[in-house]
Amino acid sequence: MENNRIQILKEILLDLHHGASPESVQERFNQHFKGVSALEISMMEHELMASEDGVTFEDVMSLCNVHANIFKGAIADVEVADADQEGHPVYVFKQENLALRSAILRIRRIIENISKPENEPFKSDLLNGLKHQMTLLGQFHNHYTRKEKLFFPIMERYGNDSPPKVMWGVDDDIRKLFRDAGSKLQELSNSDADIEEFSKAFETFSEEFEAMILKEEAILLMILLETFTQDDWLSIAEESDAYGYAIIKKQSRTRTEENTENTRIIDTPEGQFTITFTPKPKNKSVANRETTQPFGNGYLSVEQANLILNHLPLEITFVNKDDVFQYYNDNVPADEMVFKRTPSQIGRNVELRHPPKVLDKVKKTFNLLRSGERDQVPMWFKSERLGKFVYVTYAAVRDDQGDFQGVLEYVQDI
Known part of the structure; x- marks a missing residue:
């Protein structure tokens, strides 16, 4: 990516926010760009919202359609092997x-x-x-x-x-x-x-x-x-x-099958496709999962602790003191969860896991728990999708010295 291209894109977008007509901006865009990388657009929006130009997230969102129309037809295509195969x-x-x-x-x-x-x-x-x-x-x-x-x-x-x-x-x-x-x-x-x-x-x-x-x-x-x-x-x-699919044929589970060291066959609702690749090396755990060790008022192995957490009649989520989503249990399959969790969400900042419309409520809840003003914040609702009445508790997790270590969310069918 070239910094001058990103700067020009930023200037064009700022002109839009300051009242320039889409037509005049489009003309300038066409003069400077034959093709634009989608990554450059991403970088431009990031720098714009992080700058001191007074452009907020809401400003960018309000002109989102205008941005897309300006870039329409100008964004360079990216060809990736397997992406056009059925099931990818x-x-x-x-x-x-x-x-x-x-x-x-x-x-x-x-x-x-x-x-x-x-x-x-x-x-x-x-x-x-x-x-x-x-x-x-x-x-x-x-x-x-x-x-x-x-x-x-x-x-x-x-x-x-x-x-x-x-x-x-x-x-x-x-x-x-x-x-x-x-x-x-x-x-x-x-x-x-x-x-x-x-x-x-x-x-x-x-x-x-x-x-x-x-x-x-x-x-x-x-x-x-x-x-x-x-x-x-x-x-x-x-x-x-x-999470399911929209209109297209669905099946109950997605199955992956490892045929060779560098090849995988993926079965998905739209068919089967093969990806040839070199997988990332998996981190080997240094701990023996079967060895028991002192644990609370007794002793457990890592494997036993994991089984116990997965057998609790609760969906459990833990966000650490740095606001990072660190853990959830496998109480039920993901498609049956009240709040669906999948491994890709691990390591994500809690603010990024929630839609913007509820972000203020999330921040308020965490601030109440972090500050010690509240130890728990409960909520409840009727899940039409699951036909259940759900009770959710956000609880502050503190160590023996009373220092805040994170938030435990547990979800119950009542």
């Missing part, structure tokens, strides 16, 4: 976008036809079809969650923390727009006025949703393809089932 996480991600676009087109066709006089006898069927397509489209939640829980942590490890933060904020805005459209759908009757209200809400949602598809495929995936290793893609393929 990139291939699956793109196939989902195709399926989601198709659902949007079907909904638009139904809206277009539902008020035509000649379709009056079929209005009830069309309304049912509309609700079915909206249910299918609602599976974009799985698509977004996989992106946020599997792609973003790895990006952050490589220093690309600005795009995830901005994109997650936009994702949450899109989720809200979909809920608004869903509310209008529930109010639908045979009234043309009601259908018009739903149509407006749906188009507001779909405009932002389709813009996000552009950002995902023109910017996000280019960053991933430039930076992720084969090990990264393998971990994503292995952990994706926990």
Whole structure:
């Protein structure tokens, strides 16, 4: 990356934030760039939000669509072996976008036809079809969650923390727009006025949703393809089932099979593909997991302690005193967890694990526990997905001297 290119991109973006028209900025962009690396965009956004120019995360998020349109067609393609094979996480991600676009087109066709006089006898069927397509489209939640829980942590490890933060904020805005459209759908009757209200809400949602598809495929995936290793893609393929898929065919579990020392076959919902690579060497534990040692009021081996934690009727998460997500237990499979956890989240800063809309609440909770003002902060809610009433406790963990060592979160089905 060349610093002068990043500086020019920053200046263009600042001009936008200071009121320049997209057309004038586009012209200047075209003068300076034949192709731009997605990594340069990531670096530019990071430096912009970290600078003293007064541009905030919210500012960048509000102009996210303008940024994407300016970069459209200019971002250099990145070719990576295996990425276009059926079953590769990139291939699956793109196939989902195709399926989601198709659902949007079907909904638009139904809206277009539902008020035509000649379709009056079929209005009830069309309304049912509309609700079915909206249910299918609602599976974009799985698509977004996989992106946020599997792609973003790895990006952050490589220093690309600005795009995830901005994109997650936009994702949450899109989720809200979909809920608004869903509310209008529930109010639908045979009234043309009601259908018009739903149509407006749906188009507001779909405009932002389709813009996000552009950002995902023109910017996000280019960053991933430039930076992720084969090990990264393998971990994503292995952990994706926990979060589910959008519309495309699913299977219950993802299986990896090691055929040779440097080859793996991956079975995923869209098919099977092979990656040839040199795996990272695994760290060998120096501790004997079977040897017992003093532990609390008795003695346990590492293996026994692990089994006990995994057999507790609780989902346990530990964030250490440096706000780093350090541990979670395997009480149930990941796809059955109330708060889904996968290995890629380990080592992630707690602020980066939460969507921007709840970040202030998370910080407040941790400050209460860290300061000693509270020892526990409870919450409860009804999980519609699991059909459970859930009780969550955030508890301060302190050592024998009373010094704060982290936060223990435990989740119960009550």
